[in-house]
Amino acid sequence: MDTILVIGAGGQIGTVLVQALQQKFGLSQVIASDLKASQSFTGIFEILDATKADDLMSLVRKYQVTQIYHLAAILSASGEANPVRTWELNMQTVLNVLEVARLENVNKVFIPSSIAVFGPSANPVHTSQQTYLDPTTVYGISKVAAENWMQYYHTKYNLDVRSIRYPGVISYQSMPGGGTTDYAVDIYHKAVQGQNYECFLSEDTRLPMIYMDDAIRATLELMDADAERITVRNSYNLAGLSFTPTEVAEAIQQFFPTFQTTYKPDFRQQIANSWPQSIDDSAARRDWGWKPAYDLPRMTEDMIHHLDHQYHADLTQV
Ligand code: NAD
Ligand code: SER
Numbered sequence: 257m258d259t260i261l262v263i264g265a266g267g268q269i270g271t272v273l274v275q276a277l278q279q280k281f282g283l284s285q286v287i288a289s290d291l292k293a294s295q296s297f298t299g300i301f302e303i304l305d306a307t308k309a310d311d312l313m314s315l316v317r318k319y320q321v322t323q324i325y326h327l328a329a330i331l332s333a334s335g336e337a338n339p340v341r342t343w344e345l346n347m348q349t350v351l352n353v354l355e356v357a358r359l360e361n362v363n364k365v366f367i368p369s370s371i372a373v374f375g376p377s378a379n380p381v382h383t384s385q386q387t388y389l390d391p392t393t394v395y396g397i398s399k400v401a402a403e404n405w406m407q408y409y410h411t412k413y414n415l416d417v418r419s420i421r422y423p424g425v426i427s428y429q430s431m432p433g434g435g436t437t438d439y440a441v442d443i444y445h446k447a448v449q450g451q452n453y454e455c456f457l458s459e460d461t462r463l464p465m466i467y468m469d470d471a472i473r474a475t476l477e478l479m480d481a482d483a484e485r486i487t488v489r490n491s492y493n494l495a496g497l498s499f500t501p502t503e504v505a506e507a508i509q510q511f512f513p514t515f516q517t518t519y520k521p522d523f524r525q526q527i528a529n530s531w532p533q534s535i536d537d538s539a540a541r542r543d544w545g546w547k548p549a550y551d552l553p554r555m556t557e558d559m560i561h562h563l564d565h566q567y568h569a570d571l572t573q574v
Contacts, residue, residue, distance in 0.1 A: 264328030266290035339394040346398035368492035372396035383532035400505030403490035419491035427468035428562040462533040466496025467550035481544035
């Protein structure tokens with residue numbers, strides 16, 4: 257029976273992934289961990305600072321962990337405020353996870369990468385799996401390095417480490433943690449609360465995105481795939497949908513016709529300009545059967561349905 261450790265479980269993706277893993281493996285088989293405890297967690301929770309290798313090792317031994325999902329990182333926009341700290345945290349935690357997994361014979365490891373590995377030299381349309389990687393952010397640099405470390409641990413030690421280059425993840429369950437794609441979550445929250453939205457990217461900035469349900473399903477499908485099918489050991493390109501701020505605003509106006517968006521690009525515009533507009537994920541489709549389920553209208557309907565319920569329920573409790 258597998259025992260799963262999730263590191264960085266209190267973040268945007270971890271909050272939802274822990275629930276999905278609990279459903280799949282059972283409540284007692286999933287250990288959620290983060291720097292701080294969260295009241296919203298049901299199940300086993302442990303405080304863990306993943307920069308501390310000894311603490312990570314103790315936890316893996318205590319629960320005889322067989323799979324690790326390592327989600328702790330500082331994301332693209334937050335990372336630019338303190339590049340050295342971002343590099344240290346993002347790299348130290350990845351190396352600790354890989355090394356502890358190797359020493360403790362952990363069966364499988366998942367460490368996500370990002371569309372932030374791409375930079376100006378990559379073709380921005382339908383960006384291919386194998387292309388020049390020249391990221392402009394310290395976050396992107398750390399993800400390229402992490403991809404190379406994953407490849408190294410697989411080749412040298414046969415560690416079964418798997419990865420996805422997530423696009424911007426859009427969720428109603430949790431808030432994003434300091435990325436360039438965060439606007440695509442914020443805009444829904446504002447619309448559902450009856451407010452207009454000032455967007456920090458320009459109206460025509462097209463970026464690759466993915467709905468949380470698809471992102472979680474992709475993660476579980478990748479981790480379930482037979483090892484022989486995994487031909488990409490740095491990180492798989494993954495496509496969900498691609499849209500501009502104007503397009504998502506128009507989709508929202510189908511539900512809230514008076515909703516308005518204004519545009520005031522800030523430093524995140526330059527980051528977005530260096531990223532792809534759409535992604536070629538043919539390797540993921542070929543190797544483990546990836547296919548996204550959500551397009552913009554379907555995602556918008558689901559986001560608004562759930563956020564409306566959240567805000568409405570909150571109001572009735574006041
Ligand atoms: P997040 O910022 O929402 O959450 C990260 C979590 O890590 C936080 O709960 C934080 O407390 C925790 N953390 C930070 N430092 C830690 C440490 N030293 N030890 C233990 N925990 C620590 O991030 P997210 O959006 O959930 O992203 C999870 C992973 O997915 C990251 O690797 C990120 O790069 C990647 N990713 C996310 C997106 C996205 O759009 N959300 C897109 C591409 C890739
Ligand atoms: N959503 C993430 C960010 O904007 C992509 O890795 O940083």
